[in-house]
Amino acid sequence: MRSSIKKTAIGCATTIAVVASLAGCGSSSANENEITFFANNTQDNYQKLIDGFEAANPGLTIKFSTTNGAQAGYQQTLQTRISGGQLTDVFVAPPEQLNDLVKNNCVKDLTDEPFMDVIGDTNKEQSSVDGRVYSMSVTSWTNAFAYNKDLLAKAGYDNIPETWDDFVRMLKDLKDAGVETPYLEPKAGLGAMVESWIGYDSSTADKSIDQQITDGDTTFEQTYGEYYAEWAKLFDEGVMGSEVTGLGDDQVRTEFASGRLAVMPSGYWDVNTFKEAGLNFAFGRLPMLHEGDTPYAPGSADSGYAINAKLSGAKLENAEKFLEYIASEEGLKLLQEGVGLIPATKNYTPVIDETFAEPYEMYISTGNLYLNTLGWPTTGRSALRAETFAQLQQVALGSETPAEAAANLDAKIKTLS
Incomplete structure (x- = not known):
């Protein structure tokens, strides 16, 4: 599961159904020199780009x-x-909604725009519907484990172990060494390693495990059940408790920034936060199930920037100028500095903070990224992802077995078809 502790892009726990009656995609501003921009991060983070x-x-x-x-x-x-006719000129378009946005004529076709020449094929693919590209994705993300070097040193460790069993053993050693909180996941990011394991196993098959589930070749119970059982070792071994079912993203992040938490799922977006906290930290791998497994991590191209399809004239020209600027070397540098996203375009090589060197080289540079939702039915992806977290909360509480949680996902996906 991709950890929703990620503060940008596509972590979505809300069920969305963009209805066919969406008729009002009109711009929320009549001022042709003002570009309205709606994004899923704060203005403080975007201010460098805006300026x-x-x-x-x-x-x-x-x-x-x-x-x-x-x-x-x-x-x-x-x-x-959108329903109220107040769609901005430019906005972040989550992949989960892109089909509906295209169907309802809310996003402009960007396929042949000159600024799209610098966009990589992987990012274009995620932003495409029926072979046409409708949003401009300029960054990629990966999950990794942030770890407190000083706390790990108390148990004799200097990085994250390569295998899952060794990782769980490390967490036990940390507790024995007096580290009260060795590891936490947020409630909307439970199962942080599961997608890593599925990603590797999918890489050895003709099509991804999640696509196989969608196509009816297998089931969640037959596949996810085993992964969930491995994840549940965190509770079986007493290194993470059921309190995680009540912890939000910011609460887990605060525990780490305070120096009390040894390891948490995170990503590049937290680099500045942890540096400002004065921590001795780094980001490391997500442990794989077996020794020799190729390292994979939850990740993908980020959500793209879309243009309101109803724009014309100067409004459209100015919106296109904004996207062109975002995709420029200057814009990408400011986007990385402000929002904490990693540019992944043909025209710009980002400077990566040394604390994130290992996951960048291991996952983004190799392309060993996996996102389960991309294999699920396009309608209801958000609802199904939310259900995975809800089911793992029940496992954490001890009210369901890992096998039961996986079986319940099979029941959920049937309601989406």
């Missing part, structure tokens, strides 16, 4: 908006804005 664009384009301004808590409810708010 850079306005300085490079005198007379044009960006009117920014987001949701309360940034990630929380982004898809829900996007749907509400």
Whole structure:
């Protein structure tokens, strides 16, 4: 499972159904020199990019908006804005919603735009519907384990072990060494390693395990059940407790930043936060099930930037200028500095903070990334992802077995077809 502790892009726990009656995709501003921009992160994070664009384009301004808590409810708010005819000129388009956005003529076809020449094939593929590209994805993400070097040293460790059993053993050693909280996951990010394991096993098959489930070749119970049982060792061995079912993303992040938590699922977006906290930390691998397994991590291309299909004239030209700037070397540098996203385009090689060197080389440079939702039915992906976290909460509470949790996902996916 991809950890929803990720503060950007596509972590979505809200069930979204963009209804066919969406008729109002009109712009929320009539001022042709003002570009309205709706994103799933805070204005503080985007301010460097906004300032850079306005300085490079005198007379044009960006009117920014987001949701309360940034990630929380982004898809829900996007749907509400579309339904009310208040869609912004430019907005972040989650892959889970892209089919519906295209079907309802809310996103402009960007396939032949000159600025798309620098976009990599993987990012284009995730932003495509029926062979046409409707959003501009310029960054990629990967999960990794953030770890407190000082706490690990108490038990004689200097990095994350390669295998899952050795990792669980390390967490036990940390507890024995007096580290009260060796490991935590947030409630909307439980099962942080499962996608890593599925990613590797999928790489050895003709098609991904999740695509096999969608196609009816196998089931969640037959596949995910075994992975969930491995994950449940965290509770069986007493290195993580059921309290995680009540912990939000920010609570886990705060525990780590305070120096009390040894290991947590995280990503590049947290580099600045942990540096500001003055921690002696680094990001390491996600342990695989077996020695010799090729390392994989939850990750993919990030959500892309889309243009409102209803724009025309100067409004459209200015929106296109904004996307062109985002995809420029200057824009990508500011995006990385402000939002904490890793550029993945043909025209820019990002400078990666040394604390994140291992996962960058291990996952992003190799492309060994996997996102289970991309293999699921396009309608209901958000609902199914939310259900995975809900089921693992029940496992954490001891009210369901790993096999029962997986079987319940089979019942859920049937309601989406």
